[in-house]
Amino acid sequence: MTYIFPAPETASVAIVGNGDRFPVHRIYCIGRNYLAHIQEMGNDERQPPFFFQKPLDALLPSGGEFPYPPGSENVQHEVELVVAIGKGGVNIAVEDALDHVYGYALGFDMTRRDLQEKAKKGGKPWEAAKAFDFAAPIAPIRPASEIGHPSDARIWLAVNGEVKQDSTLDLQIWNVPEGISHLSKLFEVKAGDLIYTGTPAGVGAIKPGDVMIGGIDGIGEMKITVV
Ligand code: MN
Numbered sequence: 001m002t003y004i005f006p007a008p009e010t011a012s013v014a015i016v017g018n019g020d021r022f023p024v025h026r027i028y029c030i031g032r033n034y035l036a037h038i039q040e041m042g043n044d045e046r047q048p049p050f051f052f053q054k055p056l057d058a059l060l061p062s063g064g065e066f067p068y069p070p071g072s073e074n075v076q077h078e079v080e081l082v083v084a085i086g087k088g089g090v091n092i093a094v095e096d097a098l099d100h101v102y103g104y105a106l107g108f109d110m111t112r113r114d115l116q117e118k119a120k121k122g123g124k125p126w127e128a129a130k131a132f133d134f135a136a137p138i139a140p141i142r143p144a145s146e147i148g149h150p151s152d153a154r155i156w157l158a159v160n161g162e163v164k165q166d167s168t169l170d171l172q173i174w175n176v177p178e179g180i181s182h183l184s185k186l187f188e189v190k191a192g193d194l195i196y197t198g199t200p201a202g203v204g205a206i207k208p209g210d211v212m213i214g215g216i217d218g219i220g221e222m223k224i225t226v227v
Contacts, residue, residue, distance in 0.1 A: 011056035013084070013105065013194070014140040016220065022084055022102065022141050025192030027054040029080075029109055029130065030179055033172050033198025040201050049174045049182050052126050054109075054196075058136035062106075062222040068208050069132045072112035077206055078199035079157035079165050079214040081150075082107035083176055084141045085193040092184040097177035100189065103143040104150060106214055106222050108157070109196050110135040113205070136196070139222035150218050151175065157214035159206060167200030169216070174198075 012021040031050050032038045038045050060066060069075060086102025109130070116129035152170040156163055169175075174182065179197055183189055206212060206226050215221035 008057070011059055013059065013138055014061065015103070016140045016142045017146070023192050024056055024059065024194055025190045027056065027058065027136055027194045027196070028052075028183060028187075029054060029196040030174065030198045033174055033179070034167060034200040035171065035173060036167070036201035037199055037203065040203070049179060051183060051186065052130055054131045054136045058131060058134060060134045060137040060224065062137065062139040062224070064137065064224060065227045066110065066134050066137060066224050067227055069112060069134070071128070072114055074112070074114040074205050076111045076113045076203045077157055077159065077164070077212055078109040078111055078203050079155055080107050080109050080196045080199050081155060081169055081176075081216055081219070082138060083180065083195040083197060085180070085189055085195065086191055088188060088190040090184050090188050092181050092189065094177045094181045097180040098144075098149050100180060101144050101149065101176070102191075103141040104147065104219050105141045106139040106216050106220055107194075107196050108137040108212065108214060108222070108224060109199060110137065111203075137222060137224045138194070139220045142219050147218055149176065150216065153217040153219065155200060155216045157202070157212060159204070159210050159212055164204050165200055165202035165214075171200065172198065
């Protein structure tokens with residue numbers, strides 16, 4: 001069998017500490033998972049979590065350059081904890097969910113906010129707002145076997161040295177086990193899935209030349225330059 005053109009390489013993310021890589025199956029994102037961010041966006045605080053996806057080639061490694069995407073005049077940063085799934089399942093119970101976690105990483109859920117607002121108003125899908133090229137920067141994954149399961153660490157993001165987002169993971173409305181459990185009732189979760197778990201308040205627009213640096217204590221930091 002011959003492919004008619006070269007097949008894409010398997011998408012993967014670096015793992016801290018050795019040369020191994022985490023092969024990516026899907027990229028899920030949780031919407032509206034910190035109360036203060038829901039309030040800053042003017043959304044209903046009582047909604048259950050919901051999910052959207054980004055394509056595999058949206059991944060952008062730490063240290064990379066984020067090309068300002070076309071079609072938007074308001075592209076915003078969202079710093080997020082990313083869960084890397086190591087063991088699949090369906091209908092995963094909250095109390096079993098952490099057994100399915102391989103590790104954690106820091107990610108940015110880059111968003112064309114103006115297109116998202118238009119989509120919301122029109123009841124249309126979020127693809128153009130969330131699933132564009134390079135929209136999922138991610139730092140190397142740290143195995144849970146080494147760092148455990150951080151649940152109250154500081155999460156922050158600075159643009160050009162000025163801190164814009166600064167929160168803690170315990171302020172998530174749906175914590176990691178609850179998020180995995182919810183997701184597994186809608187999709188068969190598989191090894192290789194990444195889950196971006198939502199952003200705290202303080203999201204804002206970036207422009208070419210900006211340098212975004214984010215971090216989660218105990219997990220790592222990431223630097224992305226907007227070009
Ligand atoms: Mn987000």
